[in-house]
Amino acid sequence: MKxxxxxxxxxxxxxxxxxxxxxxxxxxxxxxLSADQKEILWTSRIPRLxxxxxxxxxxxxxxxxxxxxxxxxxxxxxxAGTLDSARLGILxxxxxxxxxxxxxxxxxxxVFALLGTLIFMKILERxxxxxxxxxxxxxxxxxxIISSLSTFFAYxxxxxxxxxxxxxxxxxxxxxxxxxxxxxxxxxxxxxxFFANKFTIAGMGEDFAKNLGLNYRQVVNLGLIIVAxxxxxxxxxxxxxxxxxxxIPNIVTIYRGDHLKKxxxxxxxxxxxxxxxxxxIGRVIIYPYEIPINLTVGVxxxxxxxxxxxxxxxxxL
Numbered sequence: 331m332k333x334x335x336x337x338x339x340x341x342x343x344x345x346x347x348x349x350x351x352x353x354x355x356x357x358x359x360x361x362x363l364s365a366d367q368k369e370i371l372w373t374s375r376i377p378r379l380x381x382x383x384x385x386x387x388x389x390x391x392x393x394x395x396x397x398x399x400x401x402x403x404x405x406x407x408x409x410a411g412t413l414d415s416a417r418l419g420i421l422x423x424x425x426x427x428x429x430x431x432x433x434x435x436x437x438x439x440x441v442f443a444l445l446g447t448l449i450f451m452k453i454l455e456r457x458x459x460x461x462x463x464x465x466x467x468x469x470x471x472x473x474x475i476i477s478s479l480s481t482f483f484a485y486x487x488x489x490x491x492x493x494x495x496x497x498x499x500x501x502x503x504x505x506x507x508x509x510x511x512x513x514x515x516x517x518x519x520x521x522x523x524f525f526a527n528k529f530t531i532a533g534m535g536e537d538f539a540k541n542l543g544l545n546y547r548q549v550v551n552l553g554l555i556i557v558a559x560x561x562x563x564x565x566x567x568x569x570x571x572x573x574x575x576x577x578i579p580n581i582v583t584i585y586r587g588d589h590l591k592k593x594x595x596x597x598x599x600x601x602x603x604x605x606x607x608x609x610x611i612g613r614v615i616i617y618p619y620e621i622p623i624n625l626t627v628g629v630x631x632x633x634x635x636x637x638x639x640x641x642x643x644x645x646x647l
Contacts, residue, residue, distance in 0.1 A: 336599035340383075343606040347382065348375050350610060352618045378504045381512055382609055383602045385564050385571060388515040390601025391522055391594060392557040393575020394582070396447075398533035398590055399553050400454060402465045403583070404639075406575035407447075407561045409466035411473035413572075415446025416558070416565045417493065418480045425487050432511050432566065439562035446476060447554050463639070499569035499624030501609055512567050515560045519598070522556055526591035529553055533590070571605070571624055573631025578604060580638050 349355050353370045355363070363371065393406040400410075407413045419442025423435040430438070450469055457468065484493040522529075531539050532549045539546040564571070578601045579593070586593045605623065608630060612621035 333595055333599060336596065336603060339603050340599055340606070343603060343610065344379055344383070347379050347606055347610060350613050351375065373506045374504070377506045377509050378501050381504045381509045381568060382501055382605050384512045384515055385568050386574070386602035386605030387598040388512075388519055388560045389564055389571060389574045390578040390597045390604075391519055392560045394579035394590065394593060394597050395522060395529055395553045396557055396575065397579050398529050398588075399550055400451070400465070401533055401535070402454075403580055404463065404466040404576065405469060406466075406573075406579075407557065408572050408574075408576055409469040409473070410450045411446045411469055411476055412443050412450075412557060412561050413565060413570050414473040414476040414480065416440075416443035416562045417570065418442050418446075418476055419562065420566060421480050421484060421489065421493055424489055424492055425483065436511060436514070436562050436566050439566055440559050443562045444554060444558035446472075447558055451550075451554065498622050499571040499627070500620075500622040501568060502620050502622075504568070509567055512563055514563050518556050518559055521552075523591070523594055525549065525552060526594055530588070530590040533588075569622075569624060572628045573635055574601060574605065574627060577631050577634045577638065581634070 345357070348371070349357055351370075351374075353367070355367050355371060355375070389407065396405050396407065396410060396412075397403055416439045419439035420435060422442065423430045423438040427434060427438065450472055453468060453472065454465060457465065480493060481490070484490045528544060528549045531542055531544050532546055532553070536546045539549070579597055582593050582597045582600055586596055605627065608626040609623055612623060612626040615621060
């Protein structure tokens with residue numbers, strides 16, 4: 331699949347996203363919008379579109395980085411405990427730092443997401459049976475342990491409804507003034523592009539990387555910091571979006587290969603297109619009501635994940 335086709339699809343679905351909703355705004359009205367239509371467009375539709383694009387691109391890219399560093403095609407923030415750790419960090423900020431600003435909350439969530447990912451990577455180093463499927467199962471179990479801790483403390487401090495909102499990935503509440511925190515991910519993604527070649531070398535193994543003069547541990551830690559920071563900002567703003575960082579990199583790898591730098595642009599574009607399509611489906615399937623993005627991505631993503639599992643030998647995953 332050529333990048334220009336992905337970009338064309340991205341533009342088409344982005345335009346469609348702006349004009350789908352309960353409030354009637356037609357492309358034909360774009361040069362003669364009423365005051366209410368302008369308000370809806372700038373306060374809700376455009377912020378929603380921007381957050382969809384950033385979430386789709388960023389979560390897909392960090393999934394690709396995790397798969398490269400762990401050398402496992404089925405490792406992602408969903409299957410490594412990163413999302414669950416970020417959610418635990420948000421809970422801690424709600425309990426301990428009750429008046430914390432959004433930036434402070436994302437900082438705490440980042441620390442927990444990073445610690446959780448580091449623990450998973452340490453577990454990965456100690457596992458001798460490094461089967462392709464076994465590793466993500468360990469990550470899922472690890473994530474469930476963290477999720478159970480979050481649920482326990484959420485019940486204890488009567489914050490279960492607050493935590494439920496972070497489990498439910500949803501773009502319907504995105505408005506101007508409450509999504510700007512996601513702009514943090516843009517320079518972080520630029521950093522990922524800059525270090526793409528080093529991540530590719532690190533993914534070939536510690537001994538190989540050191541023989542080429544690469545500071546393996548430093549590059550891995552940088553990759554995990556990027557993963558944790560992006561995950562924390564997306565979870566705090568949008569909520570949890572499952573499978574995104576798992577399936578998109580695998581699809582791109584099938585037709586682009588393992589070189590990270592050659593795959594990043596395709597991964598970002600395909601991730602944004604996929605989330606856009608899922609969001610549009612969620613908005614029209616029971617119109618005028620909406621299905622949360624985590625449900626549409628979860629259903630479609632789980633189907634694709636199952637297909638990849640069944641065909642992993644054919645594609646070398």
